[in-house]
Amino acid sequence: MNPQTLAALGEPNRLRIIELLRAGPRPVNDIHVRLKLRQSQASQHLKVLKAVGLVEMEPRAQQRLYSLRAEPLKQLHEWLDRYRHIWEARFEELDEIVEELKQKGQSDA
Amino acid sequence: MREATTSERITRNETIVERTSDRELTVTRTFNAPAHIVFDAWTKPELLKRWWAPKSFGVTLFECAQDLRVGGAYRFAFGRDPKNPEVFSGRYLEVDPPSRLVFTQLYERMSDIGDVVVTAAFEESQGRTRLTLHQLFPSKEALEGALASGMERGMRVTLDQLDALVAEMR
Numbered sequence: 001m002n003p004q005t006l007a008a009l010g011e012p013n014r015l016r017i018i019e020l021l022r023a024g025p026r027p028v029n030d031i032h033v034r035l036k037l038r039q040s041q042a043s044q045h046l047k048v049l050k051a052v053g054l055v056e057m058e059p060r061a062q063q064r065l066y067s068l069r070a071e072p073l074k075q076l077h078e079w080l081d082r083y084r085h086i087w088e089a090r091f092e093e094l095d096e097i098v099e100e101l102k103q104k105g106q107s108d109a
Numbered sequence: 110m111r112e113a114t115t116s117e118r119i120t121r122n123e124t125i126v127e128r129t130s131d132r133e134l135t136v137t138r139t140f141n142a143p144a145h146i147v148f149d150a151w152t153k154p155e156l157l158k159r160w161w162a163p164k165s166f167g168v169t170l171f172e173c174a175q176d177l178r179v180g181g182a183y184r185f186a187f188g189r190d191p192k193n194p195e196v197f198s199g200r201y202l203e204v205d206p207p208s209r210l211v212f213t214q215l216y217e218r219m220s221d222i223g224d225v226v227v228t229a230a231f232e233e234s235q236g237r238t239r240l241t242l243h244q245l246f247p248s249k250e251a252l253e254g255a256l257a258s259g260m261e262r263g264m265r266v267t268l269d270q271l272d273a274l275v276a277e278m279r
Contacts, residue, residue: 091122
């Protein structure tokens with residue numbers, strides 16, 4: 001997993017752009033208007049997202065059309081699956097503790 | 110002792126993480142013990158220390174101060190470097206052993222996110238306990254901000270949360 005992908009998603013407006021593009025490709029003008037960003041701001045965010053491969057740009061007529069790329073998100077998901085183990089790891093240790101307490105309770109009784 | 114643990118492992122209970130709304134996340138897990146035992150493991154510092162920062166992730170819980178009563182404060186500091194720990198702090202809103210614990214949670218490194226209200230419900234049935242950990246964020250943006258920035262730092266509180274977001278994105 002590329003840590004830059006996560007850093008790119010760490011900015012709330014960039015997350016909003018990702019959310020918006022889930023519905024389909026959009027031109028940059030549409031993105032900045034819908035999200036109430038300055039055009040320069042939107043362009044800057046799109047540049048970052050493009051650099052990490054989360055979006056791709058296709059020139060169409062006079063416009064630049066941006067769309068979401070599935071691959072980094074898939075990678076992210078796989079990466080998350082590994083991290084899901086944090087709760088699992090905690091709970092497994094918790095299992096051992098409750099087992100100990102259960103046995104202790106039985107021997108005390 | 111080891112053998113008992115091994116047989117538990119075979120029937121390991123599943124951890125389920127769901128994004129239940131745009132500002133709520135829920136983790137559920139069943140434990141093979143009565144609620145009072147699971148509740149103790151959640152609320153007694155000497156027990157909490159043993160599981161909350163899993164050994165397998167190479168992090169340590171440096172500080173685990175808690176005043177377990179309504180209005181009482183708590184502070185957990187953990188990480189790899191004691192000089193620069195990750196800190197979670199907050200206050201207990203409800204303390205109802207062994208079935209319910211409600212507390213606010215502030216991740217101090219990202220205090221602009223605000224307080225998350227965490228409800229831990231322990232439901233006992235036939236000697237087993239189902240834990241439901243419900244986390245309510247102040248806003249959709251707070252949840253998403255927490256997930257994304259948390260991920261960037263490799264932080265745990267938010268990881269399952271981003272999982273839910275990404276699942277929705279696919």
